[in-house]
Amino acid sequence: MMLFAVQLLNGLQLGVLLFLVAAGLTLVFGVMDFVNLAHGVQYMVGAYLAVLFTGLVGNFFLALLLAMAAALVIGLLLEVLIYRHLYERDHLDQVLATFGVILFLNEAVRVLFGSAPLSVAMPETLSGGVVLMNGLLYPVYRIALILVGLGVAVLLWVLVTRTRIGMLVRAGATNAQMVSALGINIRRLFMIVFGFGVMLAGFAGFLAAPILSVEPGMGDSLLILAFVVIVIGGIGSIRGAFFAAIIVGLVDTLGRTFMTDIAKLVMSPSTATDVGPAVASMLIYVLMAAVLFFRPTGLFPAKGQQA
Structure with missing residues (x-):
């Protein structure tokens, strides 16, 4: 039960990081119909910004503010210099161009920081552990990461459902051409959505830096x-x-x-040792296939996109 409780919390932690990355990605894809393969590399950039600014200022929380501002600026620069020229192009051009951005940024951090994995010191105020049950000590930082992610999810929900900019984002996700026809500066909306999405991915990378190795390509699997x-x-x-x-x-x-x-319940231990990890690596894709079969537009499609 202790192992299950620990892995449950680890799963929540991974889910929170995934949400911070996926929230921006789903808005960029849904509002702008733009396939941005380089979104994962913004997660890596956020982690390297954590290394840079914590080393410069020596304070984790001040470094976080500086890194978020830098991530936003980087996102806006990429949007102005590269991405906005691809909005009217087909998805293949977008995929190729953003893949080029991945290669460029991965090599850029290699040149600037080297190929060796780096780390960020845990903030002293969030070090140590919390006793969740008898014999179970869980790191304070990981609990804080989960709570911060849940807080960001609530703030995003309020922003998207209760504010004017959120109304425009939801309308753009449903019918961007109609929003533009009503006099809304759709390019400015795209820029805001894109910059905010990049900042969220950078935020996730910054939060992950104290508990994961910071290295080139770390955002690709995510x-x-x-x-x-x-x-x-x-x-x-x-x-x-x-x-x-x-x-x-x-x-x-x-x-x-x-x-x-x-797997050991239905097969020999040696076979289960080989089969178990292989099946485990496929579970999320099996889940995705099942969802697509029964609900092709997803579990909670944006309004106007239901099948």
């Missing part, structure tokens, strides 16, 4: 999971991204932990 999240949740839906991210985080973490033991 990008794949983020695409799985937005497909399961529904393109353009913040609510869908949140619930799908939690589901994917739990399924992936619990599956990798317990699938071998489950």
